[in-house]
Amino acid sequence: MSKTGEEWQVARRRKGAARKTKSRQVSSTCSQEELDLGKTVKRIRDTVSELRCEEFWQGWKAAGSAALSKPPENRDTEGPADQPGSSKDGRLCQQLECVCYGLGSFSSCVSARFQLAMLLLLLDAGQIPLKDCSVYDPAFSSGERAVLRELGLTVLTENEEGKRLATKPTLFYLMHCGKALYNNLLWKNWSVQCLPLMILIGNGFNGMMDRTVGREFQRDYSYIAQAVSVCEERRLPCPSRLIDVFSDTAVITFPIGSLNRLPQSTWAEPPEPQYQHCSDLEIIQRETQS
Template sequence: MSDTGEEWQVARRRKGAARKSKSLQVSSASTCCQEQLDIGKTVKRIRDTVSELRCEEFWQEWKEQLLVAGSASLSKPPENKDTEDPTDQLEKRGEGRLSQQLECVCYGLGSFSSCVSARYQLAMLLLLLDAGQIPLKDCSVYDPAFSTGERDALKELGLTVLTENEEGKRVATKPTLFYLMHCGKALYNNLLWKNWSIQCLPLMIIIGNSFNGMRDRMIEREFERDYGYIRQAVDVCEERQLPCPSRLIDVFSDTAVITFPTSSLNRLPQSTWAEPPEPHYQHCPDLEIILRETQS
């Protein structure tokens, strides 16, 4: 591996607080980096990292878990008459292909041109897209930390770069892989709120921080008050921990595949889904999310 010891020092960060401090310096850091970024060199480094990860034993486990989760998500019948006919879905699905329906959204990747961890996470995303046969154009990515040069590099790779900060509030209208590596809890909570229904949750596959891990690291009262949708999701989601080699512990630690089986959701009372209130985080002094800029 060509990365120096200093590079790994840059990559090492404590979850949450370090990401927040990095994000607060987005404007100055991005302006500095975008003028110097060599797009071709950056894309080559990413592709070299993809090749490196492809040879790793733990990658095969990630691939298998994605295919299992994707197959389960695509096999779910529609929940109401307004959705597509299940026969049409089966015809589109084909022989084990996920690309016919599965799309991808990636939030919070970080500055992959300067951060080794972010580059490895981007390389893993590209591997997952290939394994799931998801066209690159069907993967939307966003992070306010991206410089202009990084956005150009992502477009060069074939990905779709979002221009608006959605704050995680995107509805899954079809089976969707959400790739949220080491993101703040508010981003997960917003995503769950926006999809808080028996129709939408089963369409979601999340690869990101373990919900159980979040619960274990927080005081239960504060977890329920500030991140109520994650707290409820812990009890109904299916979470499968993904392996991580020790040398990449800062890159892929505490990562899980999270899905929402319809059978588990159906056990909840109907009142669970009635007009879920939008979350607000007035009690969170260390909020780990960059909110969209509001017009004054």
């Protein structure tokens, strides 16, 4: 039960039903545009405090810390032990960045607010400065963008469609986003050099594959389909009352050893995804965004 005085209950899905991704409709309601900045920030911080006391947060913290603290295997992380920023074993500690897509309208959606609170907890646990976390969703109102800036986060102004190149170790937080966004992100980083720099917290790839017709999955989301066999997924705990907030969530990493098992042709000139066969793409594209 929420400590902020809000009573809410998550509707249970019928057994075997697929979880729906967030609505990609852009909201422009007056209630969102006229947010009480202070009250909204306090509500989010209260939710952070609530989650911090939850038992399942410890599982998230442990899994996230393990992934965030492991240096990418394809980088030369060895350096002098007395070098600033080096750990005791001589590894050069490189500060992580974070990118969050598809958070949703957290001022009106309880699930989105809890997901934002969890993001803030993960940033704190991973010692990632708030300013180094970039967030974007077409659904954000101007009031919500102001709230995010007040919290200290960096609000992106361009719809990248997930096509963000990781040039340093980066945590991507993609809670209940559409498959196309994951697929775009993988395409943009489709190399043995870039994939190991990525740590994803979002929907498990195996679950996506299980919920999609095989031939359509291979055709429309080929990068996810290829990544399934080489990534490592660690499922994150989810209490029953938050099933629609944190269900089917995993920490996903890309070990260099697994990537090297793929033939070299895997990495040759990967074509950009087009999605001409997808009737329900689950993301808003730049050219169709209003």
